[in-house]
Amino acid sequence: MPVATRQPLLVLENVSKDFKLPGGAMLQAVRAVSLTVHAGEIVALVGESGSGKSTLGRIALGLLAADSGTVVFDGHDLTSLSPARFRGLRTGMQPIFQDPTASLNPRRTVRQLLMQALWKQPLEGETRCIGLLNDVGLRPAVQYLDRYPHELSGGQRQRVSIARSLGMEPKLIIADEPLSGADVSIRGQVLNLLLDIQRSRHVAYLMITHDISIARAFADRVAVMMKGELVEVGPADAVLRTPAHEYTRRLVAAVPALGSPRGA
Amino acid sequence: MHDKSALQAAHLLQLRGLTITYRSRNGSVTAADQVTLEVREGESVALVGESGSGKSTVARAALGLLPPRIARIDAGSLLIAGRDMAAATEREWEQMRGYPAAMVFQDPLSYLNPVMRVGKQIAESVRRHDPGSRAVEARVAELLDLVRLRESVIRSYPHELSGGMRQRALLAIALGCRPRLLIADEPTTALDVTTQAEILALLRDLRQRLGMAMLLISHDLGVVWEESERVYVMFRSRIVEQGSTREVFSQPSHPYTAGLIQAAKAARNSDGRFATIEGEFSTAVD
Numbered sequence: 006m007p008v009a010t011r012q013p014l015l016v017l018e019n020v021s022k023d024f025k026l027p028g029g030a031m032l033q034a035v036r037a038v039s040l041t042v043h044a045g046e047i048v049a050l051v052g053e054s055g056s057g058k059s060t061l062g063r064i065a066l067g068l069l070a071a072d073s074g075t076v077v078f079d080g081h082d083l084t085s086l087s088p089a090r091f092r093g094l095r096t097g098m099q100p101i102f103q104d105p106t107a108s109l110n111p112r113r114t115v116r117q118l119l120m121q122a123l124w125k126q127p128l129e130g131e132t133r134c135i136g137l138l139n140d141v142g143l144r145p146a147v148q149y150l151d152r153y154p155h156e157l158s159g160g161q162r163q164r165v166s167i168a169r170s171l172g173m174e175p176k177l178i179i180a181d182e183p184l185s186g187a188d189v190s191i192r193g194q195v196l197n198l199l200l201d202i203q204r205s206r207h208v209a210y211l212m213i214t215h216d217i218s219i220a221r222a223f224a225d226r227v228a229v230m231m232k233g234e235l236v237e238v239g240p241a242d243a244v245l246r247t248p249a250h251e252y253t254r255r256l257v258a259a260v261p262a263l264g265s266p267r268g269a
Numbered sequence: 270m271h272d273k274s275a276l277q278a279a280h281l282l283q284l285r286g287l288t289i290t291y292r293s294r295n296g297s298v299t300a301a302d303q304v305t306l307e308v309r310e311g312e313s314v315a316l317v318g319e320s321g322s323g324k325s326t327v328a329r330a331a332l333g334l335l336p337p338r339i340a341r342i343d344a345g346s347l348l349i350a351g352r353d354m355a356a357a358t359e360r361e362w363e364q365m366r367g368y369p370a371a372m373v374f375q376d377p378l379s380y381l382n383p384v385m386r387v388g389k390q391i392a393e394s395v396r397r398h399d400p401g402s403r404a405v406e407a408r409v410a411e412l413l414d415l416v417r418l419r420e421s422v423i424r425s426y427p428h429e430l431s432g433g434m435r436q437r438a439l440l441a442i443a444l445g446c447r448p449r450l451l452i453a454d455e456p457t458t459a460l461d462v463t464t465q466a467e468i469l470a471l472l473r474d475l476r477q478r479l480g481m482a483m484l485l486i487s488h489d490l491g492v493v494w495e496e497s498e499r500v501y502v503m504f505r506s507r508i509v510e511q512g513s514t515r516e517v518f519s520q521p522s523h524p525y526t527a528g529l530i531q532a533a534k535a536a537r538n539s540d541g542r543f544a545t546i547e548g549e550f551s552t553a554v555d
Contacts, residue, residue, distance in 0.1 A: 053462065053463060053464075054461055188319040188488065189319065189488070189490075189529060189532040189533050189535075189546075190319060190528070190532055190545065190546035192532065192535070192543070193532050193543035193544050193545035193546070194543075194545045196543040197542050197543050197545065200541070200542070200543075215461065215462065216535070217462070218534075218535040219535050221535075222535050222537050222543070256462060256463065258466075259463045259465065259466035260462055260491065261465075261466075261469070261489065261492045261495045261496075262491045262494075262495075263490055263491055263494050263518065263530065263533060263534060264494070264518075265491070265494065265495060267495045
């Protein structure tokens with residue numbers, strides 16, 4: 006899908022982050038990575054565990070400070086903002102995590118969880134809650150308002166956490182492995198929901214995933230990380246069909262695929 | 270010492286109408302409903318299904334690893350190398366575990382002893398299979414070579430190994446008993462794709478070199494396609510379809526299998542949507 010507006014929304018430039026390992030050695034988790042996500046665009050960040058993709062996502066979200074480099078979101082350099090200004094801007098960028106059980110407070114109902122996200126307009130909160138639940142396909146919404154996370158299925162919990170993100174009216178959603186615990190039959194439903202949201206709200210996604218086939222089908226562009234470095238970035242289909250980098254080639258070849266020649 | 274005469278049977282594993290229920294205070298759940306499945310000598314068979322389908326229950330039942338008191342075999346037979354184990358005691362099961370059938374799991378760390386060096390754990394398995402053996406050390410070295418682990422791993426503790434190396438260590442322990450059938454429950458699910466590819470290649474190689482049969486439990490249709498000759502598809506505690514992997518995947522007869530294959534391709538339809546499994550055959554609760 007072509008990117009409607011090529012306006013840069015999130016611009017990571019030369020971002021680096023080291024971690025000190027027990028014993029004193031340094032791990033270069035992210036090494037001078039530059040990556041841009043445009044408004045309304047879907048970018049998949051792929052790589053294996055330890056490649057630095059989640060660290061980069063956390064830096065973009067401001068959950069982790071970069072050692073060097075800049076993070077510009079919607080025209081503002083987040084690295085130089087005061088915490089108060091940062092909080093104001095941060096609402097434009099929302100995370101979705103792999104395990105919705107861990108990111109939803111188990112002692113709050115769906116209504117309370119959503120109201121937290123709607124703190125800016127508490128008055129029309131209830132109506133907004135219902136609207137959000139409808140948007141993420143939890144219908145009839147009133148049936149879900151008073152439930153606790155443990156009274157929902159995994160797929161429903163993921164929908165609630167998506168609804169919560171949408172409550173902040175984000176321009177960018179950073180989704181870290183949102184599907185890795187999900188069965189294939191649920192996977193399609195969540196991906197379709199994310200596509201619907203992108204169309205109706207013109208949201209951009211940075212999807213962090215280890216799943217090459219999802220990256221190929223879902224994203225406009227793919228960025229491949231290996232050992233902290235961005236080794237390849239380009240249109241999803243081109244990068245994954247004819248990879249330029251040796252590592253991308255290995256990664257693509259390793260995916261067991263239906264209908265591949267190795268099979269029965 | 271294991272009973273080697275068991276190997277006379279061509280069927281290593283035969284389940285006939287196996288029905289297993291889990292009981293709890295709130296009632297009982299049928300986890301396996303009249304499951305009929307077999308694995309013959311040297312075959313590679315897959316049992317595929319989504320979470321909650323009952324596939325792991327079947328795998329565990331095949332080695333007598335169901336939780337006692339909670340799980341019960343209500344009907345059917347379970348034959349290992351021709352011997353009916355449906356009503357076997359724990360002591361009888363101990364004689365069958367490791368040989369003729371052994372198992373590896375998704376999470377090797379839970380099955381490796383965290384405070385025992387890997388070499389010692391493999392040696393235990395070798396002695397268990399062959400108590401009289403005087404060449405235990407040589408056999409441990411041979412097993413490490415077989416799973417392509419460095420010999421220095423003998424002195425390592427499980428937490429010092431990577432995920433892929435732990436799975437190889439668990440495999441070495443399983444192979445220590447010279448199994449004729451390896452039951453592999455999601456053996457690569459927790460691993461990165463490149464590591465997964467290495468472990469799958471290793472399993473393929475071991476099957477060929479040792480003539481070992483495999484029952485692969487997996488949710489990943491790509492893995493099943495590449496690694497199995499025959500497949501059983503499990504949905505809501507039942508086997509809904511079975512046959513040669515090639516035939517089942519190219520011409521699925523059950524709508525659930527068809528939906529699963531479509532969804533597993535992770536490709537968009539002509540309308541730009543992802544395939545989903547809706548209605549009657551959806552496993553999604555929502």
